[in-house]
Amino acid sequence: MSSVPRGLRFGFDRCAFERGRAHDGTREISFARVLEREGAPLRFMDLVTVPPGADIGLHTHASDNEEIYVIVSGTGRMTLDGEEFQVNPGDVVVNRPGGTHGLQNGSGEEMRIVVIEVRSTLERVP
Secondary structure (H helix, E strand, O other), rough: OOOOOOOOOOOOOHHHOEOOOOOOOOOOEEEEEEOOOOOOOOEEEEEEEEEOOOOOEEEOOOOOEEEEEEEOOOOEEEEEEEEEEEEOOOOOOEEOOOEEEEEEOOOOOEEEEEEEEEEOOOOOOO
16 A cells, blocks of 8 residues: 655544634634645645534635545535535535525534535636
């Protein structure tokens, strides 16, 4: 088994989390920015915990980026461009350039997600 170079491997148990409200959410979440690259196609990657009853508030992105949510554990309700649906572990949701989205944890257990923002040259699709 080959070793992974230091700085390229991340885990929830090795991150320093901060607490705050995301996009005017109703309660605090915890997040750790594990990677940030200004000017690169991969802009950032966050590890996020959303406690029961907390949310990432509904918000709209600029047309020069898209955001990917990877649901690691827990369940919740995702709102994506006016459509609401259940998300479960293993789900991947792509929030398109210029799109509007939010995530709510209405379950009794903590949600863990990975949020990845990438630069996009795609134009907003109505």
